[in-house]
Amino acid sequence: MEIVFALAVGVLAGSGIYLLLRPRTFQVIMGLSLLAYAVNLFIFAMGRLRLGAAPVIDPARGSDPALYADPVPQALVLTAIVIGFATTALFLVVLLASRGLNGTDHVDGREPDKE
């Protein structure tokens, strides 16, 4: 399980980073969302992988931390997902404005001198 999880994070991060290094704004926005998946999974994994742990407290079983999934990384990631959405929206609008203003979708706002 752990090795699959680790590889998943690696593939997401690698694809995301490759896209971030591309010259077109749409590639960068896709790269950002892939990298965001990778980072969110990574933070989430800080609570370690456990199967079958209850996420919600069952009053009948008491509140022994060993019984439940780690809530802190979950709270962090939940925040990160929402903020990531906001970032994506902002970036999308900036890239649209840049495209409208400069007539190009290159990340530098102008076509490179030689491609």
Next chain:
Amino acid sequence: MALILIVLFPFLGSLCAAFLPSNARNAEAWLAGIASFASCAILLGLYSDVAAEGVLRTTLPWAPALGLGISLRMDGFAWLFALMVTGMGTLVVVYARYYMSPSDPVPRFFSFFLAFEGSMLGIVLSGHLIQMAMFWELTSIVSFMLIAYWHNRGEARRGARMALIVTGAGGLALFGGVLLLGHIAGGYDLDTVLAAAWVIQGHPWYPAALALIALGALTKSAQFPFHFWLPHAMAAPTPVSAYLHSATMVKAGVFLLARLWPVLAGTDAWFWVVGGAGLCSLVIGGYLAIFQQDMKGVLAYSTISHLGLITLLLGMNSPLALVAAVFHMVNHATFKASLFMAAGIVDHETGTRNLQRLSGLYRAMPITATLAMVAAAAMAGVPLLNGFLSKEMFFAETIFLSRPDWQRIGLPLAATLAGMFSVAYSLRFIHQVFFGPPADDLPHTPHEPTRWMLLPSALLVMACVLVGIFPELTVSPFLRIATDSILGSDAPAYSLAIWHGLNLPLFMSLAAMVGGTVLYRAFLWRTGTTVPLLDRIDGKRAFDWLLTALARGAERVMQRLSSSRLQMQLLVLFGIALGGALGPVLMQGTSWGARATTPADPAFALLWLVGAVCALAVAWQAKFHRLAALIFSGGAGLATSLTFVWFSAPDLALTQLTVEVVTAVLILLGLRWLPRRKMNYATGQEPATTTRLRRLRDVLLAAACGLGMASLTYAMLTRPDLGGISPFFIEQSLPRGGGLNVVNVILVDFRGFDTFGEITVLAIVALTVFALLRRFRPAPESVPLPHQQREQDAAAGLDAEHVADPAAKLPGGYMMLPAVLVRLLLPLAMLISLFFLLRGHDAPGGGFVGGLVLATAVILQYLVGGTVWVESHLRIHPLYWIAAGLLSAAAAGTGALLAHAPFLTSRAWHGALPLIGELHLSSVLLFDLGVYMLVVGATILMLVAIAHQSLRSHHRKTSGGPP
């Protein structure tokens, strides 16, 4: 407490002055005068305490845990200097009241003037080296504002900038110097440092500390070779020059040298650095002063020369020379300030300061002339005036120098030469302005100024005379407590007398008098504008050249080392991140941990096989097939969501899923504004080799980073969980948060403040998106409808210009059926979103998820019904939702304040109501409701703003102009 008031009064006055109306000249002057005089009066009152106790200290704790506080310390020397600063400040305020023109913005002047006075007092009274360096910087900055007071004049701006750069750079050096000094001494308190003289001088860092501190002091005091800024600072209003460039700012440097004299002086290095700079300034400044054409120019160079004298005295490593130096600091302040005032009066009444145009003013302004003559005589060192006394002490010191022969003979000669220069320029200053035939081509007809303008100058001249005739009765006790406080038990016995008998210093004085007069008579009738011998050496030119060279060099370095290209910056960023992570691994090695792994599940592996393929496909297709890339990215997101479910995080899975939907819609809406990609491969054109190499490089870097992330994740996953703070939240969730869903309790209760910040960010982003899109102008090629839409419209029999009928019950055409479905869906979605919101505290759900669900349902209406149709049937005001959400969350927080609990403390009420039954109400629900409403508002605002663009460009096309 009194010490704090001394420093505080000018700053308070400065603050008040800044808010007075710009024509309140009298109110300003009264305020400034009272603030200065109040500090001065407190100082006078403290004299007996200082004389009796030696040192007064006050410490105001600021951050006691870090050992930080405001530490003030006043000994005799600081007292004398502070008295000079405040006393002179009061006099200059009176003078400035009549000097400044009614059209000048006076509040700015007095505000900065008082701020300067406060900063200067801060330097003088600081008991802590770093605090002193801070006030030191403050004087540099405020003096910049004062020199550039008439900022519409180019010379004022240039002079101010030069002064700021030179003294600011010196300040930086000084800061480094005091850091070294404090480190060597083992503390930054002045008392600690002053007690560590032996440690400091024996330390290998002593030369560095000395050099840096000397750099700070010499730049501030306009000493050779940094003297060139002072003449250019003469573009300041004359009251500023009278205050800053005679008594305070330039004296800060010599003050510091004297302050640290006990710990730094006594070495050869000190002699050469400080004494050498002093001697050069003394001679060169005096020589240059002779040839100036501007009255203030003469005074500026003579200030350089006299400060050189003080610096030289400090550099001579003898206690008696130190006494002479402190004495000359006071004397120079009195006569130089009064001379500056005289120059200002002449400028004010005649309209010029040019020595060649001025002549014969004695008849028109006899009082001014008399005052200037006495002050100039003091500057020249004429007997019975204060300048004579300190100059005699200086001459005496040069003779008794215990150094090798050539220095013992050379120094008195140089001193006599400088004395001659001093006599010559003083003579020229007076003779050219006040004597000779009356000038008839002056801009104004000269006459005496108002009495109040003469009063400050007269008081200073009176001080010169009184000190000159009765030194023992007037200045002696004050001078003695000052020098005693510096020298301690080593203080030498001395007497301030006019007559010491016929001795060598007296002959040197006589030689200077006669030589100076002859020099003036013989050579200086001529009115050349060039300076013989030294004309080619111009500090300003060197300074300008240096600045230009620095700017050019920096530009070149930037070109080499930096890039404005995002790709290059990101490449470097990831490269460094990779290297930074790889370095420790390669050096120390690493291994996987020992934690038992969970058994592998083929389904999970399959899930991520799909996920990985999706991720790679995004990377592959994002350039040419945007829609495909977006779909694949959704696939990767889905795999992420499922992973969250797999490992017991239902809240995350829900949020991820809804965000996924909203993001996809958002990007879909944006897609149509992006340019068509030219497909090189479709035309058979191969990409260039450099492009391929670049891609290969990026692939390798990305693969390395991905591999790194994977190994990091695996290394972390195989190590045991350290627990951390999670058990606290799990244990306290029910008893203190009243909720079973720990994640939700953390978000809305334990860490509610973070969430409050987060939703605020979300609101700001939504508003930014909205604002950015209001000015959005699409590229011309994106304006026509996409061809798919045109084809569909044509198939449905609609013309290209059709507009949806807002009055129709249902959208017409092929969208009718889906429209019926999504209309039925809307109330259901509302119900579900409320369900998620309400149960969030005890079961997966919450404000975020609920809000996103509702937003999705609304967007669906837009997608299917079209913007025009939806908005004619359903008015949503996203801005109101955002505002209501923020207010609701804030109300939930402030409610706690009313109950005297910290912000966002949750309050709950549990009881039973008729009809409804048992009910649990909590402020947390109000907070979560705020989150819910804000998420709905922000999401809809963003999506609708983008969706409206199509409509706007449609309008633009049909009506021929922007809506």
